[in-house]
Amino acid sequence: MPLFIKLITQYLHQVLGLTGLQAQPWAGSGQLPYYLQDAFELWTMDLLGHGVILAAEKRLAKPSVGNIQRQVDTIGSLAGRRVVYVATALASYERKRLIEQKVPFIVPGNQLYLPDLGIDLREYFRKRQSDAELLLSPSTQALLIRGLLRSTWSSRWYPSETMIELGYTAMTLSRAVRELNASGLASVDRDGRRTYLEMSDTARATWERARPLMRNPVKRTVWTLTTANLAGLPARLAGQSALAQYTLISPPQIPVYAVHMAAWRDFGRQLVPVPEPMPGATEWQLWSYSPFLQEDSKTVDVLSLILSLQDSADDRLQLAIDELTEQLPC
DSSP, X not given: OOHHHXXXXXXXXXXXXXXSOOEEEOGGXXXXXXXXXXXXXXXXXXXXXXXXXXXXXXXXXXXXXXXXXXXXXXHHHHHTSEEXXXXXXXXXXXXHHHHHTTOOEEETTTEEEEGGXXXXXXXXXXXGGGOGGGSOOXXXXXXXXXXXXXXXXXXXXXXHHHHHHHTOOHHHHHHHHHHHHHHTSXXXXXXXXXXXXXXXXXXXXXXXXXXXGOOOSEEEEEEEEOOSOOTTSSEEEOHHHHHHHHSSSOOOXXXXXXXXXXXXXXXXXXXEEESSOOTTEEEEEEESSOSOOSSXXXXXOHHHHHHHHTTOOOHHHHHHHXXXXXXXXX
């Protein structure tokens, strides 16, 4: 039995007291169009006297929130049954859109929304970036992203080399290694005196597994009237300004830059703050870790860029993020 089925049955028992739930692969999966077979793993379950199909997202082919309703409706029409979308995590904008569209969904351990059955339980829902106990620390996240963006991928990775590049201490490295090991994203071993991490998946698959554990790097956003020369400042293009470098989306009227919070304390005093965006202003994202994780780039790294924008309610940005995600290396 797949892990997601076990998690669903445990969650339904926890919140509804249901026992004896059984699930089996849906026999009609092979009759669906290939794009639906590639997007979902489909199982049947009897839930409160109703036969439903559980459509679990395949992480490497996760549909955009705009496509979920159409795909769920198509499966339900062909199967003649209610279809419940199963996700490992949902951002706030995704949850809001699905509820508006009345798409039934389950996020095991977080939320249950079954409008046809009169159930909408949100007490276990959590935003990924708000539950700090279950998320990677900023330094661990930065270390992992830098490791995933290595120009030459290898399952064996010596984090001490990355630590030196990022300027982290030995204590920070030790904590990061423990976090990555505890999260199951990497196993720890030694090669003589050197500690290394062993990744069991490809870079792309590791990113997909790690993404629910990662936080939005943006801690605060401020605006200034920029009169200083930006050249040489410890900042990189971020937000929609960076996204426009990789996709067809237009750059914003007000440029967006990211800077580490520690660096902002020094050079932020040179700039004139304003309370809101206005003509001639610059937007500054104050990050919890360095925006210089991707070498030889004028923008922030693509993985942190996705994390910084993933909760945006702007459909244009979400489509551009989907486009950017498809460009990620395997």
